[in-house]
Amino acid sequence: MIAPLKINKETSMSMSHSSTKSYSLQESAITKWTLIIISLLFLLLFLILPLLSIFVMAFEKGWETYIASITEPDALSAIKLTLIVAIIVVPLNAIFGLVAAWAITKFSFKGKNFLITLIDLPFAISPVIAGLIFILLFGAGGYFGEWLLQHNLKIVFALPGIVLATLFVTFPFIVRELIPLMQMQGITEEEASISLGASGLKTFLLVTLPNIKWGLLYGVILCNARAMGEFGAVSVVSGHIRGMTNTMPLHIEILYNEYQFTAAFAVASLMSILAIVTIIIKNLIEWKAKNV
Amino acid sequence: MSIQIQQVSKSFGTFHALNDISIDIESGELIALLGPSGSGKTTLLRILAGLESLDEGVIRFDGQNITNVHPKERQVGFVFQHYALFRHMTVFDNVAYGLKVRPRKTRPPKAEITKKVNELLSLVKLENLANRYPSQLSGGQRQRVALARALAVEPKVLLLDEPFGALDAKVRKELRRWLRKLHNEFHVTSIFVTHDQEEALDVANRIIVMNNGKIEQIGSPEEVYEHPKNPFVYNFLGNVNLFKGRLHNGKLTQGQLEVNVESLHGSYEEAVGYVRPHEIHIEKVQVDNETVGAKIVHIHVVGPIVQIELRREDTGEYLEAEITKEHYKKLIVNKGDVVFIRPKQLKVFIPEDFSI
Numbered sequence: 001m002i003a004p005l006k007i008n009k010e011t012s013m014s015m016s017h018s019s020t021k022s023y024s025l026q027e028s029a030i031t032k033w034t035l036i037i038i039s040l041l042f043l044l045l046f047l048i049l050p051l052l053s054i055f056v057m058a059f060e061k062g063w064e065t066y067i068a069s070i071t072e073p074d075a076l077s078a079i080k081l082t083l084i085v086a087i088i089v090v091p092l093n094a095i096f097g098l099v100a101a102w103a104i105t106k107f108s109f110k111g112k113n114f115l116i117t118l119i120d121l122p123f124a125i126s127p128v129i130a131g132l133i134f135i136l137l138f139g140a141g142g143y144f145g146e147w148l149l150q151h152n153l154k155i156v157f158a159l160p161g162i163v164l165a166t167l168f169v170t171f172p173f174i175v176r177e178l179i180p181l182m183q184m185q186g187i188t189e190e191e192a193s194i195s196l197g198a199s200g201l202k203t204f205l206l207v208t209l210p211n212i213k214w215g216l217l218y219g220v221i222l223c224n225a226r227a228m229g230e231f232g233a234v235s236v237v238s239g240h241i242r243g244m245t246n247t248m249p250l251h252i253e254i255l256y257n258e259y260q261f262t263a264a265f266a267v268a269s270l271m272s273i274l275a276i277v278t279i280i281i282k283n284l285i286e287w288k289a290k291n292v
Numbered sequence: 293m294s295i296q297i298q299q300v301s302k303s304f305g306t307f308h309a310l311n312d313i314s315i316d317i318e319s320g321e322l323i324a325l326l327g328p329s330g331s332g333k334t335t336l337l338r339i340l341a342g343l344e345s346l347d348e349g350v351i352r353f354d355g356q357n358i359t360n361v362h363p364k365e366r367q368v369g370f371v372f373q374h375y376a377l378f379r380h381m382t383v384f385d386n387v388a389y390g391l392k393v394r395p396r397k398t399r400p401p402k403a404e405i406t407k408k409v410n411e412l413l414s415l416v417k418l419e420n421l422a423n424r425y426p427s428q429l430s431g432g433q434r435q436r437v438a439l440a441r442a443l444a445v446e447p448k449v450l451l452l453d454e455p456f457g458a459l460d461a462k463v464r465k466e467l468r469r470w471l472r473k474l475h476n477e478f479h480v481t482s483i484f485v486t487h488d489q490e491e492a493l494d495v496a497n498r499i500i501v502m503n504n505g506k507i508e509q510i511g512s513p514e515e516v517y518e519h520p521k522n523p524f525v526y527n528f529l530g531n532v533n534l535f536k537g538r539l540h541n542g543k544l545t546q547g548q549l550e551v552n553v554e555s556l557h558g559s560y561e562e563a564v565g566y567v568r569p570h571e572i573h574i575e576k577v578q579v580d581n582e583t584v585g586a587k588i589v590h591i592h593v594v595g596p597i598v599q600i601e602l603r604r605e606d607t608g609e610y611l612e613a614e615i616t617k618e619h620y621k622k623l624i625v626n627k628g629d630v631v632f633i634r635p636k637q638l639k640v641f642i643p644e645d646f647s648i
Binding site for chain 1: 378
């Protein structure tokens, strides 16, 4: 409700000082409210209603069933696996993102554009194919399958495979967030730091990192949300072993296919809460970054 | 600290930014690197600071070869064109940075750092703004923070890249004077880059005029202004009127104008005479052939100097003359009058194609 009020205030201001806003952009009140109502209705129908229905369905059979469905061993194992994957993937991608963004923005070298294109690749490839890549590489019939079998190493249908697939899919989130930010900031502050006698590490910790921290955090949050929610790629490599290689999204799908709707929605509600918290944090960060 | 730059060259791809540059700078000098954009002056400054590598040549500080010394060990204070202040740090922390990042062994104790920073802040008259962030400061204030930050590490050389470029005229003048004063107090060897000839003439005690990666002239402000070595320096330092003509028997002729030239002998089909606006004399009657008729197109009276724009009657070329207000009052001329101009102090250069 705050947003429309704000717009209203702006337009009324621009009416009193006609120069502040282009006259041609001022619409009549009817047009304005029609547009606002259409977008609100759309949001209500396609976003808020489905979200609410998740919670309604989850609590359909009461609190006890809800608690029971999210604490039964398979569900707990799915939650645990999801968290483990996120804990491994997000820091790795954060480090990779920093390194790649640093290399791309602070140095000039041949093949830079190629590297940028390569980073975008996971966005362009369907998650299912991303999963299949790892089956082809590390599966029983894959290139390294034989060797892995001989050394008794399991990658597909196990945690390493899930981590690899998630890494692949969430690769671009942090680096994509950092590149434009670091490009905009340039390298003069780093040069100033070096010329004042700071070492490379101190320059990074005291100058670069504070300047990009909000962008980095923003990227981490997006990356985390995707790492926990990834379905396609993980589905291909996980093997759907209950209590072993099921992440939360996979667990929800299995429950749903077995007509355990309440349980499915209970776990789904957990993920939804996660998503809502993520969005709130994301907005807080945006607000904070703007006000620093 | 003295600086020797010996045969330094630098290219960016196919672009020759610096071409065989050699300069000797004595300890305590205040040097201006003057030139148009793309002349290589900033590249030279960055090479001195170690922020840019060089392709050929040697840099010595106090006779010691520092060509391959890392910038953090050069003890150079660098003031960046757009200040490059640390945006997430307060003014105080910005100035303290160079001291705080020292390795533990050489780092002064906290109280000493605070004392030193406060001293510097009072030197740049920013004591009251110690807790502000760079975004809350004006351009002139940021510039002073950048200077204080560079001075905090007690550099042996102070390098300033277009230090006054982004400031408005009045602040610029103030800071110029202040920089000169600062230099008189500290005696740290300082080099600043500028494309503004007035700034170079006003502040520096020696000017290095650069163009296309080469040095055109080195000398005191008076030397380079009064005795430019070549047409480029003449053109770049101050306004100038051109007389393109033929040189024969020590006389430059162009149209109806004939001027005696003492410095050059021999005959050249093409020669260019350079005359500063204040060296053009205006007379109301023609006395000899060393003057030529010109019509006054515009008179600009501001302050003690009167600028007069003229159009030559014979060739139609435009000229600019500067006379004092007193002289102007005595002369009594108006727009549209035809007067006779006499170039005093004509400096003739032969275009290079013909000089061989």
